[in-house]
Amino acid sequence: MTELVQRDPAPVSSGVEPATDTEDAREVALQTRVHAGHQLEDQSEMTPRYYDVLVNTMHIAADLEVVTLPTYSPSILNAPTLEDKIAIASACQDELGHAQVMYRMLEEFGYDTHEFLFERDPSLWRTNQVLEYPHRDYVESVVSMCYGDRAGYITTTDLEENCSFGPYSRSLRKVNFEEVFHVQHGERWVRRFWNHSEESRRRVQEAVDFYFPLCAGWFGVPDTLKKRTDQLLYRIRGASNDQMRQKWLSQVVPFSESVGIEVPAHFDEEQGQYVLDYTPPVYLDPDTLKWDFDRHITWKEQFALWKQGSRYKVPSIERLHQEVYGEDLW
Ligand SMILES: [Fe+2]
Ligand SMILES: [Fe+2]
Numbered sequence: 001m002t003e004l005v006q007r008d009p010a011p012v013s014s015g016v017e018p019a020t021d022t023e024d025a026r027e028v029a030l031q032t033r034v035h036a037g038h039q040l041e042d043q044s045e046m047t048p049r050y051y052d053v054l055v056n057t058m059h060i061a062a063d064l065e066v067v068t069l070p071t072y073s074p075s076i077l078n079a080p081t082l083e084d085k086i087a088i089a090s091a092c093q094d095e096l097g098h099a100q101v102m103y104r105m106l107e108e109f110g111y112d113t114h115e116f117l118f119e120r121d122p123s124l125w126r127t128n129q130v131l132e133y134p135h136r137d138y139v140e141s142v143v144s145m146c147y148g149d150r151a152g153y154i155t156t157t158d159l160e161e162n163c164s165f166g167p168y169s170r171s172l173r174k175v176n177f178e179e180v181f182h183v184q185h186g187e188r189w190v191r192r193f194w195n196h197s198e199e200s201r202r203r204v205q206e207a208v209d210f211y212f213p214l215c216a217g218w219f220g221v222p223d224t225l226k227k228r229t230d231q232l233l234y235r236i237r238g239a240s241n242d243q244m245r246q247k248w249l250s251q252v253v254p255f256s257e258s259v260g261i262e263v264p265a266h267f268d269e270e271q272g273q274y275v276l277d278y279t280p281p282v283y284l285d286p287d288t289l290k291w292d293f294d295r296h297i298t299w300k301e302q303f304a305l306w307k308q309g310s311r312y313k314v315p316s317i318e319r320l321h322q323e324v325y326g327e328d329l330w
Helices: 021-035 050-064 068-072 074-078 080-109 114-117 138-162 168-195 200-219 239-257 299-308 313-322
Strands: 265-268 273-274 283-284 291-296
Touching: 050 068, 050 080, 050 138, 068 074, 068 080, 068 138, 074 080, 074 138, 080 114, 080 138, 080 168, 114 265, 138 168, 138 200, 138 239, 168 200, 168 239, 200 291, 239 265, 239 273, 265 299
Parallel strands: none
Antiparallel strands: 265 273, 283 291
16 A cells, blocks of 8 residues: 555554454444345445555556556557557557556545656555556457456456446446457457468467466465455455356366467366366466476465566566657657
8 A cells, every 4th residue: 555645644554453342343234234234325425444445456457548558559559450550559559448446446545646657666556467568469459369368357347246346346347348349349359360361360369368367366375375454345246266267267278278379278177167278376487488387486485476476577667657659658
C-alpha cells in the first residue's frame, strides 16, 4: 500500500493490529452482508480492511490495463495490413479506456491519477509477467490476445459477476464487452496464421510455447499456497486462483487442440479436470525466453521474479512517461 499516493487522509489499516470488539462486530456484519449478495455503494459502508482490499484490487487492475500499451504497441508497426494496425491500435485504446474507468474510481478514494501515471516510480507499478514482454511481431500480439486477454477477461468477468462493491462491478460490464473482441480477434488470427504457411505456423507454436505458462501463471499461486484470502472473504471476487485457472484451461486447451497447437496441459479423466503437464514454478531463461520444465525454482524465487519484473518492465513504463508514441508508431 505504500506506493499509493493519497491526496487526502483516508482510512487505511495496517491489517495487523488486533481488532477491537466493535471492529470484530463490524467485520462479521460486513462479511455476512456481502456473502448474502449485498453490494456496497459507498465508502461509509466499508471497514478499513475491506477498503484496503478493494483499493488494492482496483489499483492492480488499473496498472495492468495501462501496461498493455507498451506491450502491444510495437506490433502496430509490423502488423501485416492497415486493418490489423487499426485492430491493435483500437485494442490499446480500449485498454486505456478500461484503465481510465478504474483510475477515475480510485480518485473517489482520494488517489491522484496524474501522479499514478506520470510521477510514480516505474519499479513500483503492479504488473504481471504476461504484460512485461513487448511483442516482437503481430503473431505474438494475436497469441497474447487469444491466451492472455482471455486470462484477463476471466478475472474481470469474475469481478463483474461477484464484486461486492457495486460501482466497480457495474463499471466492468463495458470492459468485459470489449475484452470479448480482443479474445475473438486473437482466436481468428491464430487460426489464420496456423493455416497460412509453414513459417507462420511455426511462429504461432513458438509464441504459444512462450505465452502459455506465462498466462497460466497470471492467476497466481495455487490455492494451497495462498495465505491471504481477503478478496474472497469480502467477496471482492468470487473464484479462487485455481478455479479461475481451471476455467482458463477449460477454454484454451480445447481451442488449442481444435487448431492443432501443442500446449503443456490436458484434461485428466481421473481427476475430472484440466491439469498442467509441468509443476510450476519452472525456470524461464531471460535471454532465450524459453521455459525449462525440468528446472524447478522455489516459490520464493518465483515471488522475487514477479516482484522484480522482466528487464523490459521499467523501460516500458518510462517510455509511457515520455509520451513518445505519436512520433513512434507509424
Ligand atoms: Fe482491458
Ligand atoms: Fe484486452
